[in-house]
Amino acid sequence: MILGVYDNPDKIYAATKKLINSGYSIEDVYSPFAIHGIDRLMGIKRSRLSVAAFLFAMTGLSLAVIFQVYVSKIDWPMIIGGKPNLHIPTYIPITFELSILFTAFGMVASFFIVNRMFWGKNADIIDPRVTDDLFVVAVNIKEHKTDVQALNQILIENGAIEVRERIKED
Amino acid sequence: MDRTKEQQLLQNKVNRRKDLKMEHAEVHIREEKYAITDGNKKWAFGLMIVGLILAAIGYFTYHPHMEGLGEHDLHHLVQKRLLSNLLVNGYFFFIVSICAAAFIAISQIANAGWYIAIRRIPEAMSEYSLVGGPILIIVSLIGLPVLYHWAHDGIMNPEAPNFDAILAGKSWYLNKPFFFIRMIAFMGFWIFAAHMFRQYSRKEDLAGGLENYKKTYALSAAFTVIFGFTFSMFSWDQMMSIDAHWYSTIFSIYNFATGWVSALSIVYLFTHYLRGKGYLNIANDEHQHDLGKFMFAFSVFWTYMWTSQFLLIWYANIPEEVAYYKERLFGSYQFLFYFVVLINFLVPFFFFMRRDWKRSKIAGYFVASLILLGHWLDVYLMVMPGSMNLATNPTEANPGGIIKVPFQGFGLMEIGFLCLFTGLFLFMTLKALTKANLYPTKHPYIMESALHDVGI
Numbered sequence: 001m002i003l004g005v006y007d008n009p010d011k012i013y014a015a016t017k018k019l020i021n022s023g024y025s026i027e028d029v030y031s032p033f034a035i036h037g038i039d040r041l042m043g044i045k046r047s048r049l050s051v052a053a054f055l056f057a058m059t060g061l062s063l064a065v066i067f068q069v070y071v072s073k074i075d076w077p078m079i080i081g082g083k084p085n086l087h088i089p090t091y092i093p094i095t096f097e098l099s100i101l102f103t104a105f106g107m108v109a110s111f112f113i114v115n116r117m118f119w120g121k122n123a124d125i126i127d128p129r130v131t132d133d134l135f136v137v138a139v140n141i142k143e144h145k146t147d148v149q150a151l152n153q154i155l156i157e158n159g160a161i162e163v164r165e166r167i168k169e170d
Numbered sequence: 171m172d173r174t175k176e177q178q179l180l181q182n183k184v185n186r187r188k189d190l191k192m193e194h195a196e197v198h199i200r201e202e203k204y205a206i207t208d209g210n211k212k213w214a215f216g217l218m219i220v221g222l223i224l225a226a227i228g229y230f231t232y233h234p235h236m237e238g239l240g241e242h243d244l245h246h247l248v249q250k251r252l253l254s255n256l257l258v259n260g261y262f263f264f265i266v267s268i269c270a271a272a273f274i275a276i277s278q279i280a281n282a283g284w285y286i287a288i289r290r291i292p293e294a295m296s297e298y299s300l301v302g303g304p305i306l307i308i309v310s311l312i313g314l315p316v317l318y319h320w321a322h323d324g325i326m327n328p329e330a331p332n333f334d335a336i337l338a339g340k341s342w343y344l345n346k347p348f349f350f351i352r353m354i355a356f357m358g359f360w361i362f363a364a365h366m367f368r369q370y371s372r373k374e375d376l377a378g379g380l381e382n383y384k385k386t387y388a389l390s391a392a393f394t395v396i397f398g399f400t401f402s403m404f405s406w407d408q409m410m411s412i413d414a415h416w417y418s419t420i421f422s423i424y425n426f427a428t429g430w431v432s433a434l435s436i437v438y439l440f441t442h443y444l445r446g447k448g449y450l451n452i453a454n455d456e457h458q459h460d461l462g463k464f465m466f467a468f469s470v471f472w473t474y475m476w477t478s479q480f481l482l483i484w485y486a487n488i489p490e491e492v493a494y495y496k497e498r499l500f501g502s503y504q505f506l507f508y509f510v511v512l513i514n515f516l517v518p519f520f521f522f523m524r525r526d527w528k529r530s531k532i533a534g535y536f537v538a539s540l541i542l543l544g545h546w547l548d549v550y551l552m553v554m555p556g557s558m559n560l561a562t563n564p565t566e567a568n569p570g571g572i573i574k575v576p577f578q579g580f581g582l583m584e585i586g587f588l589c590l591f592t593g594l595f596l597f598m599t600l601k602a603l604t605k606a607n608l609y610p611t612k613h614p615y616i617m618e619s620a621l622h623d624v625g626i
Contacts, residue, residue: 036623046525046626054523081487089481 001027002139002148003127004155005162009035012135015158016041019139022154024146027138030130052110053103060102064095126166138166197620199611200451201375204444204603214600217593225255225586234578243560246316247575253313254557255583259591260309261408262549264302265401265429266436267595270295271364272397273433275390283618284460287453287609291440293371294602295433296364298595303357310353310408317557319572320344320414331563332571337414344411352407356400363393368602371610378612401426409549412556415570416494420479425552427472432545434465435538440599442531449608452620455529459624462528469518469541476511493570497555502577506551514544546588 006012009031016029016038029038068091072078077085112118127136139151155163234247270292277285314321319337324330326338326345337344366389374382402422410421418424438461444450445458483491498507517540527533558578564571610616 034625036621036625039626044626050525081485083485089484092477092481 001166002141002151002155003162003164003166004137004139004158004160005127005129005164006135006137006159007133007161008159009033009135011159012137013038013041015155015160016137018154018158019137019151022150024151024154025140027140028126030126030136030138032130032132032135035135049107049110049114053107056106057099057103059106060099061095063102064098065091068094134161197452197617199616199620201607201611202449203606204449204600204608206600206604210596210600214593214597217589217596219593221586221589221591221593223586224582225590228582228584228586232578232581232583236575239560239573243573246560247558247578249316250558250560251578251583253309253316254553255587256309257306257313257317257408257557258546258550258553259587260302260306261553262432262546263591263595264299264306265425266432267296267298267302268360268364268397268401269426269429269433270437271299271360271367272394272430273437274367275363275393275397278386278390279394283615284457284622286613286615286619287450287457287622288437288441288461289371289610289613290603290606290608291437291444291599292433293368293606294599295436295440295595297368297602298598299357299361299364301594301598303361306408307350307353307357310350314346314349317553318411318414319556319559319561320411321346321349322561325561332561334564334571340414344414349407352403356404359396359400360393363389368606371613372606374610374612375607380614383614409552412553413494415490418479418483418491418494420475424472424475424479427468427475428545428548431465431468431472432542434461434468435541436599437461438465438534439538442534444608446531452609452616456622456624457619458534459525459528460622462522462534465538465541466518466522466528469514469522472545473511473515476514494556497574498551501555501574503551503555506547506577510544510547510551513540514548517541517544550584 004012004015006015012029012031013035016026019026020041020043026042029035029042031038069086072087073085079085083090125131126138127134130136137155139155141148141151152163229248229252232248232251234244236244236247239247273285273292274289274296277289315323319325320340321344322332324332325334326341327333328338367386370382370386370389405422405425406417409425410417438458441450441453441458441461445453480495483495497503518537521533521537522528524533527537554577558575560573560575562568562571562573609619613619
């Protein structure tokens with residue numbers, strides 16, 4: 001990978017645009033904060049986390065309903081306050097809370113799994129300075145195929161303060 | 171992967187990017203005013219005239235029949251239905267226009283930038299309050315002794331045959347002079363604040379600078395605090411005191427949710443409409459998406475409040491509290507009661523959960539109109555079951571002194587008055603849109619709003 005280091009979000013936006021238009025494959029753009037529009041520019045697809053959230057919520061909802069129906073209707077029917085055994089309005093608070101609980105924990109868990117964040121894993125930061133005030137664009141190169149000279153030229157022309165190579169660890 | 175395939179993929183990527191309009195594009199701030207078209211006028215005045223005719227037909231053809239009621243009581247019922255309908259529509263459209271002003275105030279003190287592109291729409295909606303306020307006051311002046319049990323003659327007089335000790339205990343708050351003092355003071359302040367929001371915003375278009383922004387900020391802070399307290403009391407007065415024996419502490423928040431979500435739906439519809447006509451060049455799907463998220467969130471909020479009120483009363487089962495729900499849940503209003511929850515919760519929840527449907531014009535029109543219908547019916551259900559009841563002298567068998575009147579059907583009078591008020595609201599809003607630029611061109615956050623992006 002070739003890394004271009006920038007000190008300005010507008011410069012890295014312009015550089016990324018130029019690189020994509022010239023047909024380079026971009027690994028990722030690293031920034032301390034969100035740069036509006038750069039996700040569309042890079043053609044990143046929408047996250048499926050919301051679909052996962054919906055499925056987790058439905059899991060929580062059905063488990064809550066099944067548990068309450070089982071307890072209060074099938075296993076141990078009791079009359080409380082003169083209400084029928086199968087009393088749907090009383091299920092609302094627990095069903096609601098369990099849906100939220102499952103969604104919250106499920107989303108956190110899926111986020112960690114998708115991003116391969118586990119206990120004891122070393123942080124693999126492309127360049128420590130992107131956590132502070134610099135921006136890095138990482139361009140994939142193929143040996144003997146990519147014209148590295150031209151790539152460096154584009155990076156520097158768009159205002160890179162530093163260009164270097166990094167061996168990708170897979 | 172061979173080279174040609176890789177290049178093809180990259181080319182696809184580039185093409186996909188070209189299809190997306192949102193880039194750091196150049197923004198053109200246009201000074202344009204809305205021009206009312208003939209079609210607008212036809213619709214607004216057509217709705218008003220048709221509504222008036224339908225309401226008149228409904229009024230003159232309504233001949234109620236009930237066992238055990240005399241000619242006098244039946245005549246009373248006709249009046250009650252007429253005034254109830256006026257109250258439902260007067261209240262609904264007035265709180266919608268005031269909640270539009272509250273939307274401006276809340277967004278202002280939150281330092282929100284995204285909504286500036288559509289800010290003139292809630293501003294225009296708040297202009298309806300100039301007409302809607304007086305209408306509601308007149309309806310209350312005529313309707314108070316007819317619709318409100320506590321305002322009947324003699325009900326708080328211990329010598330009178332229809333004396334009601336519980337209502338007499340509330341007489342320090344529920345009495346006619348204090349009712350009108352509150353009503354006029356609250357409405358006066360809201361209408362004044364909404365007027366000042368519009369004035370500051372329109373002045374800013376001419377002068378620029380931060381002066382008007384700061385003034386709006388200060389007024390918004392005051393408005394938000396005062397509105398919170400006064401709207402609570404306003405909803406008790408107008409809606410909750412119809413069932414004067416009954417009370418609910420969450421009622422005012424529930425009413426606020428009704429007004430707020432309806433106001434957002436109307437803003438959403440107007441944004442789609444104006445964009446479709448080629449206006450509002452800086453508003454795009456991103457703003458539509460955020461309004462859709464707001465509608466989704468506050469539909470859920472409304473359901474939360476609705477459930478909170480219903481669940482506690484249902485569970486505790488205290489006679490004086492369940493009286494309110496007994497009529498609605500088991501009586502002749504049962505279908506409407508369930509229908510309201512269905513369209514106010516399930517429709518926005520499942521339709522607006524999807525990102526692309528919040529942005530879609532067809533799904534948006536569908537959901538927003540259903541939400542509006544649902545919340546109008548919700549107000550209808552707050553008023554009708556209580557206000558149509560007839561009062562008699564309390565006896566051993568009937569200590570409440572109320573003769574229950576079942577659902578009288580959804581007739582021409584209901585449809586007529588809904589059309590009449592919709593036409594009036596549309597006309598006032600569209601007319602207000604012509605008075606200033608369609609978005610505040612010199613607002614400090616206008617560029618932030620034009621470049622607003624919720625991401626992918």
